[in-house]
Amino acid sequence: MKISELSRASGVPVPTVKFYLREGLLPPGRRTAATQADYGPEHLNRLRIIRTLVETAGLSLTSVRKVLDALECPDVQDAIATAHDALMPATERPTEDARRVVEQLGWTVAPDSPALQELAAALDAIAAVGLHLDDDKLATYAAAAEQVAADDVARVPTAPTEDAVARVVLGTVLFEPLLLSLRKLAHQSISRRAWAAQRRGRA
C-alpha cells in the first residue's frame, strides 16, 4: 500500500509516518518509484504499536525506540530486561534498600537490574512524604505483584518465537495501566462498600 493508505489504515497522519521513517522507528518500504514506496502489513502493525506506545502508554520517543529494540531481542529474558529498561527513570539512585526488600521477599534478580532503581525511587518517594511502608503492606503489594507476574510468565511459550517476545515485551508495558486502573476502581468500589456499611451501622 502507499504511504497515504498506510496513514489511513493506522490513523497516523502522513507527516508523522514520514517522521517515524526518518527516525528509523519504522523500516523503509519497498521503493517502487523515485518518490514512492510500497508498505506491507508489517509496517501497519509496527505503526499501530508505535501509536499505542506513544498515545496510550504515554512513552517518549526514546522509550518507544527501546521497546521496539526489545521486540528484536532473540531471547525472552533479554527482551524483558530491555523493555523494563525502556520504562525506567533516568536518574541513578543507591539501591541498597531496594536490594534488601527483594532479599526479604526471597526473590532473585540481577543486582544491576534497572527495576531495582525503580523500586529504590518508589521507596524514596514514599519515605519523602512521610508515608510508612511496614512489612505487612510490603508483603501485600509483593504478593499481588507476584500473582500477576506469575500469570504473565506462565503464558510465555517455552520455545521463544518472535511472537512470544512481542507478547512479553508489549505485555510488560501495556498491562501496567490495566493494573493501575483496576487498583483505582477497586479503591472506589471497596471504600464505597466500607462507608456504606459504616453508615448503616451508625443508623
Next chain:
Amino acid sequence: MKISELSRASGVPVPTVKFYLREGLLPPGRRTAATQADYGPEHLNRLRIIRTLVETAGLSLTSVRKVLDALECPDVQDAIATAHDALMPATERPTEDARRVVEQLGWTVAPDSPALQELAAALDAIAAVGLHLDDDKLATYAAAAEQVAADDVARVPTAPTEDAVARVVLGTVLFEPLLLSLRKLAHQSISRRAWAAQRRGRA
C-alpha cells in the same frame, strides 16, 4: 525560616521555590519585611511533597496542582476521586467496555469515574497491539488490584482527619510505582526460576 533556609532544608533551589509561590502551589510565608517572609514547617512539608510528586512520581505541574487540591478535600472519598483525576490521561474515550469489565468483576464505581477512562485506554492499548486479555487474566489482575486496594482502604482511619486524607491521596499516587517495580522484579525472579528449572529438566 527564611526562603534560603527553606531551600536548603527541602533541596529545592530558591528560584524554584519562588516559582511555586508565584504559581500558588506553595502558600505565601508570613511577611516580616518589605522583601522578606518567614516560612514554617508546613511550607517545608508542602515543598517536600511537591518535589516528590514532580521528581519521583514524574507528575506535570497541572497534575501536582490537582493532587495538592485533593489534599484540601474535607472528605476522603472526594480526595481519592480528585487524586485519581490528577493521574488521568487527558483524552476522552468511550467506556462501555470498561464498564462491562467492572460489572463482570462485581465492583461498584461511579459511572463517570475517571478511572474508567484509564481502564478503557488500557483495554484499547492491549487490543490495539493484538494482545489478548481473556477472563482468567483479567481475574488475576483484578484479584491483585483488589488485594492491594483493600489493604490501602483498611488503613484509612474511620474519622477522616487532614492527615488521613494526605495519606490516602499520597498513597494512591506513590504506591503505584511500588507496585509496578515489584511486578517487574517478580517477572525477573519468577522467569529466572522457571528457566533454570527447565534447563535442569533438559540436562
